[in-house]
Amino acid sequence: MTVRVATWNVNSIVPRLPRVLDWLDRTAPDVLCLQEIKNTTEAFPAEEITARGYEVAAYGLGRWNGVAILSRVGLDDVVRGLPGEPGFDGQAEARAIGATCGGIRLWSVYVPNGREPQNPHYAYKLEWFEKLSDLVGEEMRNARPFAVLGDFNVAPTDDDVWDITLFAESTHVTGPERAALKKLRDAGLSDVFPRPLKYDHPFTYWDYRAGNFPNNKGMRIDLVYGNEVFAKAVTDSYVDREARKGKGPSDHAPIVVDLEL
Numbered sequence: 001m002t003v004r005v006a007t008w009n010v011n012s013i014v015p016r017l018p019r020v021l022d023w024l025d026r027t028a029p030d031v032l033c034l035q036e037i038k039n040t041t042e043a044f045p046a047e048e049i050t051a052r053g054y055e056v057a058a059y060g061l062g063r064w065n066g067v068a069i070l071s072r073v074g075l076d077d078v079v080r081g082l083p084g085e086p087g088f089d090g091q092a093e094a095r096a097i098g099a100t101c102g103g104i105r106l107w108s109v110y111v112p113n114g115r116e117p118q119n120p121h122y123a124y125k126l127e128w129f130e131k132l133s134d135l136v137g138e139e140m141r142n143a144r145p146f147a148v149l150g151d152f153n154v155a156p157t158d159d160d161v162w163d164i165t166l167f168a169e170s171t172h173v174t175g176p177e178r179a180a181l182k183k184l185r186d187a188g189l190s191d192v193f194p195r196p197l198k199y200d201h202p203f204t205y206w207d208y209r210a211g212n213f214p215n216n217k218g219m220r221i222d223l224v225y226g227n228e229v230f231a232k233a234v235t236d237s238y239v240d241r242e243a244r245k246g247k248g249p250s251d252h253a254p255i256v257v258d259l260e261l
Contacts, residue, residue: 001261002235003073003102004029007149008243008254009110009205009222012038013068016250017045023243024052027256030073031101033108035151037066041080041094044068059097066094067110067150073102082131083138088112088124095128096135103261104230105139109150114171122171125153129180136187140227145261147226148189151205151252154181156191159201160220172221181223190231192224194239194255202239205252213244224257233259 006029010016013034024032037044037060044058055075060066069075079098087093098107109132114125132148139146154177158164167173185191196202203218212218224237236258244253 009035009151009252011250034068035110071101145230149224189225
């Protein structure tokens, strides 16, 4: 069975919906994990997506986060939120949703940004990672294909940012953040590294500032971490830079992963 799985931080689903629908038509993923939908579960614009044969599970609280999974190969055992996850500043945030799609267990995650290392949001980010690690440990008890994919807001290595010297005192590249990613790998997950289509490094995010995208001044912070069964089934993976072009794009590009199960 051939399955195409993708992940995309769309930076607000409502204004991006025409682009998402066009991308679904062109790329035909069996499953698409979304992050930063920026609306509520109830207000998610599912009608035009379901008309294309996808089931929709969304989780949003109407603020700047929110996640979703779209699937045309089944959508079972949906879980909204990480078990025991922390909130920030006294409020819950919609940052994780899990579902089983065509026999593959998938979690779409939008890891907290962290802002600055001295900011309370950074400590929240590391606490959130701990709960994600706990979840991975539980999911790894099952032998089925399993992956956590989405916007991790961490660049795994120095090569995953366009100029590491500019990030010396910033989040996304600090030791504790990278240690949190390593903990996921140590639990048995592999980084499904997308092949670059044009540039040396397959970045997934480029700030909206003029020149960043065409000059490839980006970061690889959108990741696909899969267990052994998932990783061994991968036949291709790539960053779809075309989706970052044109008028009104997200500041992230999708990652597409093809599997033969």
